[in-house]
Amino acid sequence: MTEIATLGEFGLIRRLTEDIKPQNPSTRYGVGDDCAVLHYPDKEVLVTTDMLMEGVHFDLTYIDMRQLGYKSAMVNMSDIFAMNGTPRQLIVSIALSKRFTIEDTEAFYDGLKAACAKWKVDIVGGDTTSSYTGLAISITCIGEAAAGDIVYRNGAKDTDLICVTGDLGASYMGLQLLEREKAVYYQQVEEAQKKGNRQALDSLKDFRPDFAGKEYLLERQLNPEARGDIIAQLREANIRPTAMMDISDGLSSELLHICSQSNCGCRVYEKSLPIDYQTAVMAEEFNMNVTTCAMNGGEDYELLFTVPIGDHAKIEAMEGVRLIGHITKPEFGHLLVTRDGNEFELRAQGWNPLSAGDGVDKVDTPNPRS
Ligand SMILES: Nc1ncnc2c1ncn2[C@@H]1O[C@H](COP(=O)(O)OP(=O)(O)O)[C@@H](O)[C@H]1O
Ligand SMILES: Cc1ncc(C[n+]2csc(CCOP(=O)(O)OP(=O)(O)O)c2C)c(N)n1
Numbered sequence: 001m002t003e004i005a006t007l008g009e010f011g012l013i014r015r016l017t018e019d020i021k022p023q024n025p026s027t028r029y030g031v032g033d034d035c036a037v038l039h040y041p042d043k044e045v046l047v048t049t050d051m052l053m054e055g056v057h058f059d060l061t062y063i064d065m066r067q068l069g070y071k072s073a074m075v076n077m078s079d080i081f082a083m084n085g086t087p088r089q090l091i092v093s094i095a096l097s098k099r100f101t102i103e104d105t106e107a108f109y110d111g112l113k114a115a116c117a118k119w120k121v122d123i124v125g126g127d128t129t130s131s132y133t134g135l136a137i138s139i140t141c142i143g144e145a146a147a148g149d150i151v152y153r154n155g156a157k158d159t160d161l162i163c164v165t166g167d168l169g170a171s172y173m174g175l176q177l178l179e180r181e182k183a184v185y186y187q188q189v190e191e192a193q194k195k196g197n198r199q200a201l202d203s204l205k206d207f208r209p210d211f212a213g214k215e216y217l218l219e220r221q222l223n224p225e226a227r228g229d230i231i232a233q234l235r236e237a238n239i240r241p242t243a244m245m246d247i248s249d250g251l252s253s254e255l256l257h258i259c260s261q262s263n264c265g266c267r268v269y270e271k272s273l274p275i276d277y278q279t280a281v282m283a284e285e286f287n288m289n290v291t292t293c294a295m296n297g298g299e300d301y302e303l304l305f306t307v308p309i310g311d312h313a314k315i316e317a318m319e320g321v322r323l324i325g326h327i328t329k330p331e332f333g334h335l336l337v338t339r340d341g342n343e344f345e346l347r348a349q350g351w352n353p354l355s356a357g358d359g360v361d362k363v364d365t366p367n368p369r370s
């Protein structure tokens with residue numbers, strides 16, 4: 001392992017970026033000068049940025065640097081797809097503390113580059129600095145769309161159908177699983193230390209929890225995919241959503257954003273929520289309500305969108321898209337209809353980094369089963 005100080009800032013930047021060859025005609029100039037130069041003569045330019053802080057957004061005890069790079073890029077591209085756009089460039093800023101090696105940063109860039117290769121996105125710049133605390137990552141993604149193609153959060157209309165891609169709650173269950181295994185590990189370390197058991201401490205260095213049968217949950221948490229495939233499918237099927245966003249904080253929270261910005265209500269059906277088998281099994285094991293996990297878990301990075309009711313047949317024919325409810329007039333409220341026909345007002349109780357406590361609020365309402 002090699003200390004970053006051996007290369008210095010410019011050496012490190014060169015090492016991480018020298019193999020980057022821009023793919024897009026809109027990238028006129030990438031890494032290496034005071035600015036990148038981009039060219040968008042007849043398209044609208046989409047710009048989104050997100051920050052990821054160690055301890056708040058990720059924990060390096062269970063996500064590795066390559067996965068972190070991949071995920072950081074994907075969550076940003078997801079925002080461009082959520083506007084019905086095409087991601088083109090990425091700007092990557094990182095603040096590193098002394099404990100990171102050159103190899104760590106290279107692994108992070110391997111992940112970033114893999115995500116960029118998948119969607120033909122160019123890394124065109126960034127900033128590299130030091131941190132006295134943890135790792136901080138700030139990524140900006142730039143994309144393009146024709147003006148008439150952009151889908152905002154505010155276009156949902158009464159009677160529109162509400163659709164989600166993929167399945168929900170798996171990433172959250174993956175996180176719960178990783179947190180549990182981490183707690184088990186530290187508990188064992190503490191016990192071995194108390195007993196002064198050197199042999200036990202040594203063997204704990206190779207601690208590898210058994211995740212057999214739960215791979216999908218980990219994949220969803222550690223290697224999420226932005227749904228550019230769905231954007232292409234929608235285009236192919238000639239479906240233009242009336243409103244769209246990606247699900248980062250949880251379905252309830254995002255649906256309430258669409259409803260407040262579109263001035264409408266909604267009805268979603270518990271029985272229609274797409275939930276993977278492993279998610280349901282894990283929720284049962286944790287004694288959690290699986291519907292609550294699907295509604296509020298977060299980090300699904302699936303697309304939530306509305307389409308006119310006339311597109312019903314086209315949506316039904318699409319693979320990987322599920323109809324979960326419909327838009328109503330605002331006075332009907334924002335309702336979750338349970339399997340037994342009860343109705344609950346939706347609440348944004350998903351992940352909130354600025355709330356007290358540790359993210360997902362632990363209040364377990366609406367709880368259709370209780
Ligand atoms: N510090 C800030 N200054 C200005 N705008 C911000 C700031 N933080 C967030 N925003 C804007 O608020 C909106 C909602 O942000 P956010 O909830 O983070 O969206 P997303 O989930 O798509 O990342 C976006 O338009 C974002 O650009
Ligand atoms: C250590 C750790 N804590 C918490 C989470 C959960 N988590 C991280 S980001 C996120 C959701 C999105 O984050 P936010 O900063 O709100 O992004 P934005 O909505 O702006 O895209 C969640 C649920 C995690 N994956 N790892």
Ligand SMILES: [Mg+2]
Nearest residue numbers: 049050051248
């Ligand atoms: Mg954001």
